[in-house]
Amino acid sequence: xxxxxxxxxxxxxxxxxxxxxxxxxxxxxxxxxxxxxxxxxxxxxxxxxxxxxxxxxxxxxxxxxxxxxxxxxxxxxxxxxxxxxxxxxxxxxxxxxxxxxxxxxxxxxxxxxxxxxxxxxxxxxxxxxxxxxxxxxxxxxxxxxxxxxxxxxxxxxxxxxxxxxxxxxxxxxxxxxxxxxxxxxxxxxxxxxxxxxxxxxxxxxxxxxxxxxxxxxxxxxxxxxxxxxxxxxxxxxxxxxxxxxxxxxxxxxxxxxxxxxxxxxxxxxxxxxxxxxxxxxxxxxxxxxxxxxxxxxxxxxxxxxxxxxxxxxxxxxxxxxxxxxxxxxxxxxxxxxxxxxxxxxxxxxxxxxxxxxxxxxxxxxxxxxxxxxxxxxxxxxxxxxxxxxxxxxxxxxxxxxxxxxxx
Amino acid sequence: xxxxxxxxxxxxxxxxxxxxxxxxxxxxxxxxxxxxxxxxxxxxxxxxxxxxxxxxxxxxxxxxxxxxxxxxxxxxxxxxxxxxxxxxxxxxxxxxxxxxxxxxxxxxxxxxxxxxxxxxxxxxxxxxxxxxxxxxxxxxxxxxxxxxxxxxxxxxxxxxxxxxxxxxxxxxxxxxxxxxxxxxxxxxxxxxxxxxxxxxxxxxxxxxxxxxxxxxxxxxxxxxxxxxxxxxxxxxxxxxxxxxxxxxxxxxxxxxxxxxxxxxxxxxxxxxxxxxxxxxxxxxxxxxxxxxxxxxxxxxxxxxxxxxxxxxxxxxxxxxxxxxxxxxxxxxxxxxxxxxxxxxxxxxxxxxxxxxxxxxxxxxxxxxxxxxxxxxxxxxxxxxxxxxxxxxxxxxxxxxxxxxxxx
Numbered sequence: 001x002x003x004x005x006x007x008x009x010x011x012x013x014x015x016x017x018x019x020x021x022x023x024x025x026x027x028x029x030x031x032x033x034x035x036x037x038x039x040x041x042x043x044x045x046x047x048x049x050x051x052x053x054x055x056x057x058x059x060x061x062x063x064x065x066x067x068x069x070x071x072x073x074x075x076x077x078x079x080x081x082x083x084x085x086x087x088x089x090x091x092x093x094x095x096x097x098x099x100x101x102x103x104x105x106x107x108x109x110x111x112x113x114x115x116x117x118x119x120x121x122x123x124x125x126x127x128x129x130x131x132x133x134x135x136x137x138x139x140x141x142x143x144x145x146x147x148x149x150x151x152x153x154x155x156x157x158x159x160x161x162x163x164x165x166x167x168x169x170x171x172x173x174x175x176x177x178x179x180x181x182x183x184x185x186x187x188x189x190x191x192x193x194x195x196x197x198x199x200x201x202x203x204x205x206x207x208x209x210x211x212x213x214x215x216x217x218x219x220x221x222x223x224x225x226x227x228x229x230x231x232x233x234x235x236x237x238x239x240x241x242x243x244x245x246x247x248x249x250x251x252x253x254x255x256x257x258x259x260x261x262x263x264x265x266x267x268x269x270x271x272x273x274x275x276x277x278x279x280x281x282x283x284x285x286x287x288x289x290x291x292x293x294x295x296x297x298x299x300x301x302x303x304x305x306x307x308x309x310x311x312x313x314x315x316x317x318x319x320x321x322x323x324x325x326x327x328x329x330x331x332x333x334x335x336x337x338x339x340x341x342x343x344x345x346x347x348x349x350x351x352x353x354x355x356x357x358x359x360x361x362x363x364x365x366x367x368x369x370x371x372x373x374x375x376x377x378x379x380x381x382x383x384x385x386x387x388x389x390x391x392x393x394x395x396x397x398x399x400x401x402x403x404x405x406x407x
Numbered sequence: 408x409x410x411x412x413x414x415x416x417x418x419x420x421x422x423x424x425x426x427x428x429x430x431x432x433x434x435x436x437x438x439x440x441x442x443x444x445x446x447x448x449x450x451x452x453x454x455x456x457x458x459x460x461x462x463x464x465x466x467x468x469x470x471x472x473x474x475x476x477x478x479x480x481x482x483x484x485x486x487x488x489x490x491x492x493x494x495x496x497x498x499x500x501x502x503x504x505x506x507x508x509x510x511x512x513x514x515x516x517x518x519x520x521x522x523x524x525x526x527x528x529x530x531x532x533x534x535x536x537x538x539x540x541x542x543x544x545x546x547x548x549x550x551x552x553x554x555x556x557x558x559x560x561x562x563x564x565x566x567x568x569x570x571x572x573x574x575x576x577x578x579x580x581x582x583x584x585x586x587x588x589x590x591x592x593x594x595x596x597x598x599x600x601x602x603x604x605x606x607x608x609x610x611x612x613x614x615x616x617x618x619x620x621x622x623x624x625x626x627x628x629x630x631x632x633x634x635x636x637x638x639x640x641x642x643x644x645x646x647x648x649x650x651x652x653x654x655x656x657x658x659x660x661x662x663x664x665x666x667x668x669x670x671x672x673x674x675x676x677x678x679x680x681x682x683x684x685x686x687x688x689x690x691x692x693x694x695x696x697x698x699x700x701x702x703x704x705x706x707x708x709x710x711x712x713x714x715x716x717x718x719x720x721x722x723x724x725x726x727x728x729x730x731x732x733x734x735x736x737x738x739x740x741x742x743x744x745x746x747x748x749x750x751x752x753x754x755x756x757x758x759x760x761x762x763x764x765x766x767x768x769x770x771x772x773x774x775x776x777x778x779x780x781x782x783x784x785x786x787x788x789x790x791x792x793x794x795x796x797x798x799x800x801x802x803x804x805x806x807x808x809x810x811x812x813x814x
Contacts (some may be wrong), residue, residue, distance in 0.1 A: 019550050019693055023550055023551065023692070023693070025551055026550060026551065026552060027549070029549075029729065029730055030545075082610065118729065124547065130693070130694040130697070131694075131697050132539075132548070132697065135542075135546060135547050136542065136547070136699075138437075138541075139715065139719065140539030140543070140715050141539070141715065142437035142714075142718050142719070143426050143427075143434055143437075143710075143714035143715050143718065144430065144433065144711055145431060145433060145497065269676075269700060272676060273676075286426055286429070286430070286432070286710070286711040287537040287538075287707070287708045288538070288701065288702045288708060289701060289702070290538050290700065291699075291700040291701065292543075292697070292698075292700075293676060293697065293699075293700065294694065294695065294696060294697035294698065295694070295696070295697075300693045300694070301694045303550075303693070304548070304551055304693040304694045305547070307549075307550035308546065308549045311549050312546065313551070315726060318725065319439065319722060319723075322437070322439045322722070323436055331472060336537075395779055
C-alpha cells in the first residue's frame with residue numbers, strides 16, 4: 001500500500017482524490033500496489049467535508065510521516081508551492097504537479113534536486129491538461145533529436161477563437177461567454193487572453209526540447225486581444241484559421257520561441273483543433289511530425305494526468321530523470337526571436353497605393369471600408385517592424401500583423 | 408555499455424542500426440548507458456556489408472553471449488520470429504519488436520513469459536509506426552478506464568483514399584500509384600487493401616483496452632476494394648470523408664471490434680488525417696478523447712519506435728508488465744459484432760420507389776445514372792443485413808454500405 005498526500009484541494013486536487021477512488025483498481029495495477037490518500041493539505045476549512053480527518057493545514061505532518069512516499073502538488077502559483085515542493089523533494093519523496101508556473105520558473109532546480117535525491121519530479125499535467133505530451137516527448141521520441149514544437153496549449157483562447165470564427169462573435173462577446181462557462185477568469189482573464197499561460201507552457205516544452213531552462217520573461221507573448229472577426233474572416237478566405245500558437249524551434253541563430261496568434265493553413269492538423277481542445281505537434285529528426293491532441297483542461301482530465309504521474313513515480317522511482325531533465329540557465333536580457341524571413345498577413349487603414357509606397361509590391365488580399373489586407377512575404381521580424389514604423393510615419397495605420405505558420 | 412542484437416536486417420532492422428548510430432548520444436541518455444549493436448541475425452549474405460563482422464545466421468551465438476541483454480525483432484511473420492522471440496525471452500533478455508502479426512497472434516503468451524522472466528516484451532512500433540500510441544495508452548492514461556479506441560492505422564489505404572478523394576483516381580489507379588511509391592506490395596497488396604494489416608493492429612489495441620487477447624480471426628475486416636469515387640464524392644456532400652477505420656469498443660453486449668471503411672464526419676479529427684498519416688483516438692472515462700497522430704510507417708519512423716522501446720527496456724527492466732499486460736484467451740467462433748443500432752449510407756441500383764419499398768421511408772441523398780444513395784438510420788448489423796438480402800430479392804442491387812462514425 002502506497003500512501004500519498006495532496007497539497008491544495010482546489011479543482012485539480014479534489015479531482016485527484018476522485019480519480020484515485022473511482023479507478024482504484026486501475027491505479028493499483030499501474031502503481032504495482034494500492035494507493036491511498038493519507039493527507040490533504042489546505043489552509044481552508046474543510047471540517048464538514050466527508051474526508052475531514054485527512055485535512056492538515058501545513059506540510060509538517062506530511063514530512064513527519066515516513067509512510068508518505070509521494071505528494072501531489074495542485075496549489076498553483078509559486079509562493080507556497082515552491083517552498084513546499086522543494087521541502088518534499090529534499091525529504092526524498094516524489095512530487096507530481098499540474099503547476100505550470102512552478103515548472104516554468106523553478107523547473108531546472110527542482111529536476112536537479114529530484115535527481116540528486118533519487119526521486120521523481122513529474123509535471124505531465126502542466127501542458128495539455130490531460131493530454132499526454134511531455135511523457136511521449138521524452139520517452140517515446142527518445143531516439144529522436146527534436147527540432148521543433150508548436151501547439152495550441154490554451155483551451156480558453158482556442159474556445160474563444162472558435163466562437164469568433166463559427167458564430168461571428170467579437171472578442172468581448174467570446175470572452176463573456178468563456179467567463180460564463182467558467183473557462184476564463186471573471187476578474188482578470190489576462191493569464192489566458194494575453195498569452196501568459198501559453199508562455200509558461202512553451203517554456204516547459206522548450207526546456208525539454210533544448211535541454212536547458214527557458215524563462216517566461218525571455219519569451220515574447222501576444223494574446224488574442226487584437227484578433228478581430230475581420231482577421232478571422234480574411235484568414236478563412238486564405239484557407240487558414242487564426243490560432244494562438246506557442247512555438248519553439250532551433251534556428252540558425254539558436255533557439256527561438258514565442259506565443260502569438262498565427263494564420264494556420266487548413267492543411268495543418270492544428271487548423272482543425274477547435275473549442276477547448278489542445279494539440280501539440282513535435283518534430284523529430286527521425287520520426288517527422290507527431291501530434292498529441294485532447295481536451296486541454298478541466299478538473300478530471302488534468303487530475304487524470306497528475307494521477308498518472310504519481311502512479312508512474314510509485315512504480316518507477318527516480319531513474320526517470322536520466323532522460324527527463326534540463327540544465328539550469330540564467331534569464332537573459334530580451335526575448336528569443338526567430339530572425340529568419342517569414343510570410344505575414346497585414347491589415348491596415350489606408351489605400352493600396354499608400355501601402356505599396358511603404359511595403360513594396362505586396363499582394364492585396366482584400367480592400368473594403370477604408371481597410372486593406374495584404375500579404376507581406378519573406379521579411380524578418382526586424383524588417384517587418386521597421387516597415388510598420390515607416391508606415392505609421394506615412395499615415396498607413398497598421399492594425400494587425402499575423403505570421404503564417406509554415407507546415 | 409549495453410549490447411544488443413537485431414534479428415532481421417530488412418527495412419526496419421537496418422533502420423534501428425542507423426538510428427542508434429545517428430543519435431547515439433540521445434540513446435545513451437535515455438538508456439542510462441551507451442548502446443552498441445553486437446550482432447545482426449539474418450540468413451541472407453551480408454559479407455560485403457561494412458558491418459559484415461556483426462552478422463550471424465542463427466540465434467545461437469546471441470543466446471550464448473551473456474553480454475547481450477536485449478534483442479530487437481524485425482523479421483516479420485511468425486514462422487521464425489515466434490520461436491526466436493520465445494527463446495530470447497526464455498533466456499531472460501528483453502525483446503522490442505515491430506511485428507504486428509507476432510503480437511496479434513502470440514501477444515498474451517509472450518507477455519506472460521516476459522513477466523515471468525522479469526524482462527520486457529515491447530511493441531510500440533506494431534501500431535502507428537513511429538507514432539506513440541501503445542505507451543501513452545497504458546502509461547499516461549493509467550488512471551482511466553478506457554472504453555473505446557478508433558483509428559486510421561494503415562497508411563497505404565489512407566494514402567489511396569486521399570488520392571481518390573483529392574484527384575478523383577479510381578481504386579486501381581490509386582493502388583498502382585501506391586505500389587509505384589513502395590507503399591503497397593506489388594505482388595499481393597491484400598494485407599493493406601483488404602484490411603488484414605489493420606485487423607492485426609486493432610487486435611493489439613483491443614487486447615490492451617479489454618485486458619485479454621483478441622485474435623484476428625474473430626475480427627470482421629473489410630478493406631477498401633469496394634469503395635468507389637462515387638462513394639467518396641457522395642460522402643463529401645454529406646460533409647464526411649471515407650476512411651478505413653479500425654475500432655474497438657465496450658458495448659452493452661460485450662466487446663465489439665472491426666475494420667471497415669466508414670463515413671467520418673468532418674467534425675471528427677480523424678476526417679483530416681490524410682496521406683500516409685495514421686491517427687488513433689482513445690476514449691478514457693476521465694480524460695475524454697485523446698488522439699495520437701503521425702506518420703504511420705516508413706523505415707526510420709518505425710525504427711525510431713522500436714529503438715525507443717529497447718532503450719526503455721534497458722532503463723526500466725521488466726516491471727513494466729504490471730501495467731502493460733493482457734491475459735490469454737481462446738479464439739472463439741465467429742466475430743465480435745456491435746449489435747447496437749447505427750446510421751449507414753447505402754448505394755444501390757434501383758429507383759427511389761423500389762428502395763423505399765424495401766428499406767422504408769429513407770432519406771434519399773442522391774439519385775443519378777440509375778443509382779441511388781440513401782441514409783439508413785438506426786438499424787443494427789443484423790437488420791441491415793436482412794434488409795439488403797430482401798433488396799436483392801426485390802431487384803434492388805446494393806453496391807455499397809458504409810457506417811457513419813459517431814463522434
